[in-house]
Amino acid sequence: MIEKFKEWYINRHTYAKQWKEQTGGKVIGTFCTYVPEEILVAAKMLPARILGSHEPQDVTEPHIFGMFCPFCRDALAQGLKGRFNYLDGVVLAHSCIHFRQTFNSWRIHLPVEFSYYIPMPNTVQTPHARSYHRVEVENFKKAIEEYTGRPITEQDLDRGIEILNRNRRLLRKVYECRKLDNPPLTGEEAMYMAVTSQFIDKEEHSNVLEAVLKELPERKLPRDSGIRLMAVGSENDDAEFFKMVESVGSTVVIDEQCAGSRYFWNESVPNGDRLAAIANRYLDRPPCPVKDYPAHSRFQHVLNLAKDYRAQGAIIMQEKFCDPHEGDNPRLKKFLEENGIPTLSLEFDSTNPLGPFRIRVEAFLETIRGEELF
Amino acid sequence: MATPTKYPTEALKCWPKAKEIRQQYYKDYASAHDRGGIRWSGGAWAFDAVPMGLGDDVHVMTGEPYAASIAFDRKFAQECQDATDARGWARDLCSYMRIYWGSMYLNRFFFGGEFPKPDFYYQTQICCSHAKWDQEASLHEKVPFYCIDVCVGPYETLTEERLNYVVKQLHDSIEGMEKTTGRKYDDEKLIAAVHNECRSTSLWAEICTLNKAIPAPLDEKTMFSLYVLNTLQRSSKQIGDFYEELRDEVKDRVARGIAAVPYERCRIITDTQPPWGFLKIYRYMEQFGVVSVGSLYTFGLEGIFGEQEDGSWGPRKTPQQLGIKIKTRDEALRITADWNLSRPQWQHFYDPAIKTRMMLRIYNEWKLNGVILHLNRGCEGLTVGSSENRLGLIKAGVPVMTYEGNMADEKEFDERRTTSRIESFMETLGLEQIPGAVAAQAAS
Amino acid sequence: MIKAGIDVGAKTIKVVLMEDGKIRAKAKVLSGFDQEESAKEALEQALKEAGLSREAIGSIVTTGNGRKAISYASGDVTEPRAAALGAVFLYPSARTVIDVGAEEARAIKCDPSGKVLDFAVNEKCAAGSGAFTEAMARALEVPLEELGPLSLRSTQTIPMNAQCTVFAESEVISLIHSKTQKADIARAVHDGLSSRVVAMVRRVGLDPELVLIGGVAHNPGFVESFKRTVGIDDVRTAEEPEFVSAIGAALAVGK
Numbered sequence A: 001m002i003e004k005f006k007e008w009y010i011n012r013h014t015y016a017k018q019w020k021e022q023t024g025g026k027v028i029g030t031f032c033t034y035v036p037e038e039i040l041v042a043a044k045m046l047p048a049r050i051l052g053s054h055e056p057q058d059v060t061e062p063h064i065f066g067m068f069c070p071f072c073r074d075a076l077a078q079g080l081k082g083r084f085n086y087l088d089g090v091v092l093a094h095s096c097i098h099f100r101q102t103f104n105s106w107r108i109h110l111p112v113e114f115s116y117y118i119p120m121p122n123t124v125q126t127p128h129a130r131s132y133h134r135v136e137v138e139n140f141k142k143a144i145e146e147y148t149g150r151p152i153t154e155q156d157l158d159r160g161i162e163i164l165n166r167n168r169r170l171l172r173k174v175y176e177c178r179k180l181d182n183p184p185l186t187g188e189e190a191m192y193m194a195v196t197s198q199f200i201d202k203e204e205h206s207n208v209l210e211a212v213l214k215e216l217p218e219r220k221l222p223r224d225s226g227i228r229l230m231a232v233g234s235e236n237d238d239a240e241f242f243k244m245v246e247s248v249g250s251t252v253v254i255d256e257q258c259a260g261s262r263y264f265w266n267e268s269v270p271n272g273d274r275l276a277a278i279a280n281r282y283l284d285r286p287p288c289p290v291k292d293y294p295a296h297s298r299f300q301h302v303l304n305l306a307k308d309y310r311a312q313g314a315i316i317m318q319e320k321f322c323d324p325h326e327g328d329n330p331r332l333k334k335f336l337e338e339n340g341i342p343t344l345s346l347e348f349d350s351t352n353p354l355g356p357f358r359i360r361v362e363a364f365l366e367t368i369r370g371e372e373l374f
Numbered sequence B: 001m002a003t004p005t006k007y008p009t010e011a012l013k014c015w016p017k018a019k020e021i022r023q024q025y026y027k028d029y030a031s032a033h034d035r036g037g038i039r040w041s042g043g044a045w046a047f048d049a050v051p052m053g054l055g056d057d058v059h060v061m062t063g064e065p066y067a068a069s070i071a072f073d074r075k076f077a078q079e080c081q082d083a084t085d086a087r088g089w090a091r092d093l094c095s096y097m098r099i100y101w102g103s104m105y106l107n108r109f110f111f112g113g114e115f116p117k118p119d120f121y122y123q124t125q126i127c128c129s130h131a132k133w134d135q136e137a138s139l140h141e142k143v144p145f146y147c148i149d150v151c152v153g154p155y156e157t158l159t160e161e162r163l164n165y166v167v168k169q170l171h172d173s174i175e176g177m178e179k180t181t182g183r184k185y186d187d188e189k190l191i192a193a194v195h196n197e198c199r200s201t202s203l204w205a206e207i208c209t210l211n212k213a214i215p216a217p218l219d220e221k222t223m224f225s226l227y228v229l230n231t232l233q234r235s236s237k238q239i240g241d242f243y244e245e246l247r248d249e250v251k252d253r254v255a256r257g258i259a260a261v262p263y264e265r266c267r268i269i270t271d272t273q274p275p276w277g278f279l280k281i282y283r284y285m286e287q288f289g290v291v292s293v294g295s296l297y298t299f300g301l302e303g304i305f306g307e308q309e310d311g312s313w314g315p316r317k318t319p320q321q322l323g324i325k326i327k328t329r330d331e332a333l334r335i336t337a338d339w340n341l342s343r344p345q346w347q348h349f350y351d352p353a354i355k356t357r358m359m360l361r362i363y364n365e366w367k368l369n370g371v372i373l374h375l376n377r378g379c380e381g382l383t384v385g386s387s388e389n390r391l392g393l394i395k396a397g398v399p400v401m402t403y404e405g406n407m408a409d410e411k412e413f414d415e416r417r418t419t420s421r422i423e424s425f426m427e428t429l430g431l432e433q434i435p436g437a438v439a440a441q442a443a444s
Numbered sequence C: 001m002i003k004a005g006i007d008v009g010a011k012t013i014k015v016v017l018m019e020d021g022k023i024r025a026k027a028k029v030l031s032g033f034d035q036e037e038s039a040k041e042a043l044e045q046a047l048k049e050a051g052l053s054r055e056a057i058g059s060i061v062t063t064g065n066g067r068k069a070i071s072y073a074s075g076d077v078t079e080p081r082a083a084a085l086g087a088v089f090l091y092p093s094a095r096t097v098i099d100v101g102a103e104e105a106r107a108i109k110c111d112p113s114g115k116v117l118d119f120a121v122n123e124k125c126a127a128g129s130g131a132f133t134e135a136m137a138r139a140l141e142v143p144l145e146e147l148g149p150l151s152l153r154s155t156q157t158i159p160m161n162a163q164c165t166v167f168a169e170s171e172v173i174s175l176i177h178s179k180t181q182k183a184d185i186a187r188a189v190h191d192g193l194s195s196r197v198v199a200m201v202r203r204v205g206l207d208p209e210l211v212l213i214g215g216v217a218h219n220p221g222f223v224e225s226f227k228r229t230v231g232i233d234d235v236r237t238a239e240e241p242e243f244v245s246a247i248g249a250a251l252a253v254g255k
């Protein structure tokens, strides 16, 4: 069952095209993880997150200058190469300026029926963000209603919320299993699950998660779990990297990344006002550093995860030129180390030279093992 | 080729005064505490009218112009950036921020003495680096940090709720400042400051508009030293007064046909901050008879523009000019929020198409022949979307050149290659060096 | 009248003597420490080949990164202009000229007269110029001239992930350690280079009427992979690609 996720991960575009054919529904490309997908699901649409492919590319040079993060260029390249030509619409919720370029170039050069920018608050810590964002979520809902020509009812919203929440809950449950001494799944496998939840039909995804959850108690990895690692940082859906890390004597047991746990960690808490519940969910989730100030609220969350999952070390993965994370990392590193979590910082390009990284990861694991001895 | 016309030129009379104001500004900031005053630091885009309500002895030092001053001193700029690198910060972060932090870490103030610690940081957030800049600075200095989120989308889509969101945060920030400083906030002072802010920034837009004249009364290299006052403290009366004087002088230059560049025959604009240590590339362009009459950056970073009756671009009408009497704190905050949200240089953060439209407008109204875009590795905030601007301008038939550089990190600027690029661009524009211009520069 | 064109490159200096629209002689020497001295040497070599004396030269125009360093030149032209003039002289239909040299690469869009309309330069990134293949040849321990032919023997594409020279070097080394065929690595190296060159070309727009010039165009491995990357089969490669800019410089007189 668990192989299903990898299959989806590889064949994501075929999946979306088939979904469209079978359901006749609309596929909406989501930019970053702040788009309130509840609304899209309530409108029976398929939200599909725009991600890169980790292949070298030469098509974005005229559109995004080389000083911006490789992820935003890799993602645009997928559009320019026509891989997302099944999209009916695109939506961005305000996040970093790097990725906004992907969205804007997309709007200019790859026109779709529906495009929408949600000016979601950047300072999630101010109390005023709540009422403001509620209105923006409502505006977004109205725009979708106008686009489809169908109202989104309260029942629709409830369904949207429940479908999203169920998926989040199940992913949390799978992650729970990774707390075990011998996690029944690898970090690579967990990555396939988390990443695919961002573009596969949520109910279908949840059904497979449920089935897998039944299998997990019996499952044993054919190897020793080795050193327990955490991955923290910028956008990362690079399964090859996790595979390499786990091939040299470690298991990634937890992540704090936007393609992983940050995406699904918390739920929309129903409070009568459905739109407020949705809006608040995105303000309360573990933040991307671009939204995390004046306090570094994220740091304690990272440490809690490291402790809960008994990570023996953290790999701080940073996309080259990613200002939001670069603006956090030196202090985050210090904070983790002061709290007994050794770290290894790596800078990532969209495509990564695994060889040199392997050497550094091995050395890092060695120092952790060394400490274990004493 | 016919000998190009030579226009009369004159030195700008206001020039020494601008310099004086700048020097006094840093002195006042450094010595504020000796006089029992208050010091705050933050970004040039912070709502600087707001802390003015704390009293007449409130002094500010905005981070970007401070770092830009250091950038002219390549050695100290390097020392600052090295100090920041040494603390593990990535080298590709905003080079102003890296310089500011470095000066703070080294505890060395560029204008002499120790780095003056502010009482609080006050910032707006629109670029990814804004909040991170002062988050780190306030942690290092152990002082409070207030940050106003202005990410409510482009001005053309502003709604009541979006404006309210900004205004509410401004109200909160006043409460915070009162607590931090123990002072009672004076709304009258705020109202006066908002008036001055609107006046200074509208006046600057008016001055830029005067540059539509041929020959241009100002060149961008000169404008760099003038627009900067608004980045220091646009809500100060002294700065508003200065711009009034400058406006009159520039008007007079236009009336008398005084040029900034004697052999003007080709007009361009640039984009983003220039590599400050290498302003001589502007002098080099002058040898070809090229004058940069400004940029969206010099115009719209601190100039507030609006559409005029005839549909052209010019200064936005201030509340005073519209006969609006500000009576309460809330009214003042609403006006300053709305006014700042209309800032031309904030719009591209959401959509490069808006910037391309503004650039095309400048291209037509300022009668340009080409555009030079600085792909500024030091500032992702102003370079964001530049590549799309280039495509948009080319599509509209505008000759465009780009060059890579960094406003404050000389390691990322290659002078020889840039001049050679400019030369190639001049060739495509059909321009050759004017012997008279070359000789005059060599002699000066 | 003899027109001389000198391309004062970072690595080599090329001289071309032209008369009545025909090439009379060519010479190439290493730049060495003293570019002016080396240029003189190249010029003398070319004169000797043509059987001419220095007095026969009517004009000397320089181009290349050291173009201002030659005091006896009668003038100089920018690199894009020289490249465009030279390319259009050799191939009148050329509209996009791609010049990949030892240290720099550029793409030039031009009109039928060789006037530059737009250009893009790959700045300060060794991974987009000849220096990249040199560094990789060293890592592979094969002579530079053999890198191209070697890559043509490759039977499979392996992606080269590293985006910069330093990383690429260590990636090549780990590929060697993992027993990847040298030919395949060589091909990956050229794919990496051409992908960066093509990315740059896209900035001025991809016109099928393109010509490859500059020393790196000698490398059959690069040319092959370049064709694959742009998806254009009949990419013209100048016969002696490194001399095109010197030809353009010679022709710049009177234009």
Ligand code: SF4
Pocket: A069, A071, A072, A096, A097, A098, A099, A234, A235, A288, A290, A319, A321, A322, A323, A324, A325
């Ligand atoms: S947060 Fe970082 S990695 Fe993610 S899109 Fe923005 S710059 Fe790129």
Ligand code: SF4
Pocket: B064, B094, B095, B096, B097, B127, B128, B129, B130, B133, B378, B379, B380, B381, B382
């Ligand atoms: S990157 Fe540019 S816009 Fe952003 S903080 Fe730095 S100077 Fe300001």
